[in-house]
Amino acid sequence: xxxxxxxxxxxxxxxxxxxxxxxxxxxxxxxxxxxxxxxxxxxxxxxxxxxxxxxxxxxxxxxxxxxxxxxxxxxxxxxxxxxxxxxxxxxxxxxxxxxxxxxxxxxxxxxxxxxxxxxxxxxxxxxxxxxxxxxxxxxxxxxxxxxxxxxxxxxxxxxxxxxxxxxxxxxxxxxxxxxxxxxxxxxxxxxxxxxxxxxxxxxxxxxxxxxxxxxxxxxxxxxxxxxxxxxxxxxxxxxxxxxxxxxxxxxxxxxxxxxxxxxxxxxxxxxxxxxxxxxxxxxxxxxxxxxxxxxxxxxxxxxxxxxxxxxxxxxxxxxxxxxxxxxxxxxxxxxxxxxxxxxxxxxxxxxxxxxxxxxxxxxxxxxxxxxxxxxxxxxxxxxxxxxxxxxx
Numbered sequence: 001x002x003x004x005x006x007x008x009x010x011x012x013x014x015x016x017x018x019x020x021x022x023x024x025x026x027x028x029x030x031x032x033x034x035x036x037x038x039x040x041x042x043x044x045x046x047x048x049x050x051x052x053x054x055x056x057x058x059x060x061x062x063x064x065x066x067x068x069x070x071x072x073x074x075x076x077x078x079x080x081x082x083x084x085x086x087x088x089x090x091x092x093x094x095x096x097x098x099x100x101x102x103x104x105x106x107x108x109x110x111x112x113x114x115x116x117x118x119x120x121x122x123x124x125x126x127x128x129x130x131x132x133x134x135x136x137x138x139x140x141x142x143x144x145x146x147x148x149x150x151x152x153x154x155x156x157x158x159x160x161x162x163x164x165x166x167x168x169x170x171x172x173x174x175x176x177x178x179x180x181x182x183x184x185x186x187x188x189x190x191x192x193x194x195x196x197x198x199x200x201x202x203x204x205x206x207x208x209x210x211x212x213x214x215x216x217x218x219x220x221x222x223x224x225x226x227x228x229x230x231x232x233x234x235x236x237x238x239x240x241x242x243x244x245x246x247x248x249x250x251x252x253x254x255x256x257x258x259x260x261x262x263x264x265x266x267x268x269x270x271x272x273x274x275x276x277x278x279x280x281x282x283x284x285x286x287x288x289x290x291x292x293x294x295x296x297x298x299x300x301x302x303x304x305x306x307x308x309x310x311x312x313x314x315x316x317x318x319x320x321x322x323x324x325x326x327x328x329x330x331x332x333x334x335x336x337x338x339x340x341x342x343x344x345x346x347x348x349x350x351x352x353x354x355x356x357x358x359x360x361x362x363x364x365x366x367x368x369x370x371x372x373x374x375x376x377x378x379x380x381x382x383x384x385x386x387x388x389x390x391x392x
Contacts, residue, residue, distance in 0.1 A: 034086060034087040034088035034089075035084050035085065035086050035087070035088075036084065036085040036087070036313045037082070037083070037084040037085070038081060038082055038083055038084075038094075038309070039081070039082065041080075041081035041082050043080060043081070043095060043097055043100070043101055043102035044100070044101050044102065045101060045102050045104065046098060046099070046101035046102060046103045046104065047101075049284075050098055050099070050101065050103055050284065050288070051103055051104050052096065052103040052104055052105045052281065052284055052285060053103070053104030053105055055280040055281045055283070055284060056096075056103075056105050056280075056281035056284075056285060057105065057132055057281070058105055058106065059093065059105065059106040059107070059108050060096060060105060060106070060107045060108070060132050060133065060281070060285070061107075061108045061110065061130055061131050061132045061133070062075050062107065062108065062109050062110065062131075062132065062133045062134065062135070062268075063110050063112060063116070063121050063124050063125060063128075063131045063133070063134040063135065064109060064110060064111055064112045064121075064134075064135050065112045065113070065121050065134075065135045065136070065137070065266065066111070066112050066113040067090075067111045067112075067113060067114075067115070067311065067317045067318060067320070068092075068109065068111065068307045068310050068311060068317075068320070069235070069307065069320060069325075069328065070234065070296075070300065070303070070304060070307060070325050070328040070329050070332065071156065071157060071161065071232075071234060071266060071328065071332060071337070071338075072135060072156065072266060072307075073156070073292065073293060073296040073300065073303045073307075073329075073338070074154075074156040074266075074268070074289045074290075074292050074293035074296065074338075074347070075107075075109065075133075075135070075156070075268065075289060075292075076109060076303055076306060076307055077292040077293075077295070077296055077302075077303040077306075078096050078097060078098060078107055078288065078289070078292055079092060079094045079095075079096075079097070079107055079109065079306060080094050080095035080096065080097030080102065081094070081095075081097075082094055082095060083095075083306075083310075085310055085313045085314060087313065087314045087315075087316065089110070090110060090111040090115035090314065090316070091108055091109060091110045091111065092108070092109050092310050093106055093107070093108040093109075094106065094107065095107070098288045098291075098292070103288075110131070111317070112124070112135075114316075115316075118192075120136075120140055120144065120148075120192070121134040121135060121136045121140070121150075121269075122134065122136055122140060122141075122144035122148040122149075122150050122269075123144075123148060125148070125150060125269075125271050126148045126271065132270070132274075132278065132281075133268055133269065133270055133278075134150065134268075134269050134270075135156065135266045135267065135268060135269070136150055136152065136266075136267050136269040137160055137263065137264075137265045137266065137267070138152070138155075138160075138263035138264040138265060138267060138354070138357060139160075139194040139195065139263050139357075139361055140194070141267060141269065141381045141382070142357075142358055142361050142362065142365065142372070142376065142381065143194065143361075143365050143370055143372075145372060145376055145380065145381055146370070146371060146372050146373075149271075149272040149380065149381065150269040150270065150271055150272060150381070151269060151270055151271075151272050151275055151380075151381055151382065151383055152264065152267030152268065152269045152349070152381060152382045152383070153267070153268050153269065153270060153282055153286050153383055153385075153386050153387075154267070154268050154286050154289055154290055154347040154348075154349075154386070154387055155264040155265060155266065155267045155268075155347060155349065156265070156266035156267070156268065156289075156293055156338070156347070157264070157265035157266045157332075157337050157338060158264065158265075158336060158337060158338070158339050158341065159257045159261075159262050159263060159264065159265055159337060160195070160256065160257065160261070160263055160265035161232050161233040161234050161255060161257070161265075161331070161332070161335070161337050162193075162195055162230060162231070162232055162233075162255070162256045162257075162261075163230070163231050163232060163233050163236070163237075163253040163254060163255050163256060164177045164180060164187060164199075164228055164229070164230060164231075164253060164254060164256065165228065165229060165230075165231045165236055165237070165240075165251045165252065165253035166180065166185070166227075166228040166229075166251065166252050166253070167221075167225035167226075167251065167252070168250065168251070168252040169225070170225045170226045171183070171185065171226075171228070171252070174252070175252075175254070176254045176258075176259070177199060177204050177205065177254045177256070177259045178204045178259065180205065180209075180228050181199070181203075181204045181205040181206060181209070184208075184209070185209065185226060185227060185228050186209060186211045186226075186227045186228065187205055187209045187210055187211065187227075187228050187229070187230075188211045188212075188213060188214045188220065188221075188227055188228070188229040188230070189210060189211070189212055189214050189229070189230045190212065190214045190215075190216075190230065191212035191213075193230065194361070194364075194365070195256050195261050195263075196210050196212075196230075197364055197367075197368060198261055198360075198361065198364055199256070199259065199261070201364045201367075202259075202260065204259055211227075214229060214230055216318075218240065218244050218246070218247065221240075221247075222244070222246045222247050231251075231253065233253065233255050233331055233335065233337075234327070234328035234331045234332055234337070235324065235328065236251065236253075237250070237251055237253060238323070238324050238327040238328070239324060242323060242324075243319075243321065243323075243324065255335070262353070262357065263357050263361075264349065264353075264354065264357075264382075265337075267382075268286070268289055270282065272380075275383075279385075279386075282386040283386055285386075286347070286386035286387060286388070287386075287387075287388035287390070287391060289347060290345075290346050290347035290348075290387065290388060290391040291346070291391050293338055293346055293347055294338075294340075294346040294347075294391055296329070296338065297332070297333045297338050297339070298333075300325075300326070300329035304322065304325035304326065304329060305322075307320060307325060308320055308321070308322050308325055340392060343389070344392050345387065345388075345389050345391055345392055346391045346392070347387060347391060348384070348387050348389075349382050349384050349387070351378055351379065351382065351384065354378040354382050355377070355378040357378075358376050358377075358378050358381070362374065362375075362376055
């Protein structure tokens, strides 16, 4: 979600570059063309009820919102063994596997963020017709609804684990975001984030505090610990304490969700104009995504290993350690970021909650020039039609 310590990054990239020179001997399928394959494994075919060969594209292309990380486990967990990493395209392709069986199609996962020029996933989906699905946060579903409408079919995350973090030594009396708002501390965020404007609109921060120059690197926070900045609960608290040599101590933070910003996150989404075309595929695929997310909560190790392996094979990615992956998995479980909805179903939508979020955000987005309709029905950007109530 963000860049890590520059020192750690440089060290890891040097090590990765050295590994690349010997990949032909160490890894099957490593070539000079920017591809790197794991050893091929013969998978048993999935039963007919889980076969996607007749209903899905031969290669289901999924656009991630950032580089691969554990909060995307619901889709990364569908990547079967024998996958190939393409470092030029920032993608990985392999059999789409469920319950250890081959569904008859492939899945390609494409990194987002810097890999797509920091454009939104919705924009990428409309610019590139080969993308079948994308991971889109709920606030971005709303902001894209007028010109680039995409529809969420299941959320990987019940809410976005974004945080505002600060140095507890510099801000000893501040325990919440609202406390930070009662100071004059700068709040450094990226310019495309929506939640900072929500925090201002709710009176939790002052507009004058926002600094939209956040670039993901820790250098500024380390150099000036009087500032506060954005981050993610399943990432920065661990990396700053354990993987940032120039800091190496705890940070304090509050989750934006705990301040009231309760928005479905990492929604598996389809372009509105492709929804009917993709419906037969989604009818079978969405329950698989739901189940994969549920299984990850109590058994994350295999998916974490895949994520760490993919990242390690591309020196352009910010390093992602096994330690961070394990920390993230534990937090996602403990904080109910990956969790059943109010109906007890993993990957479900509460449409009343969804509508409340839409109604809350539309005026704020319109104040920034979004020009959305004053009333935006939630069922235009979320659908429950493919969600299986059996995944509990």
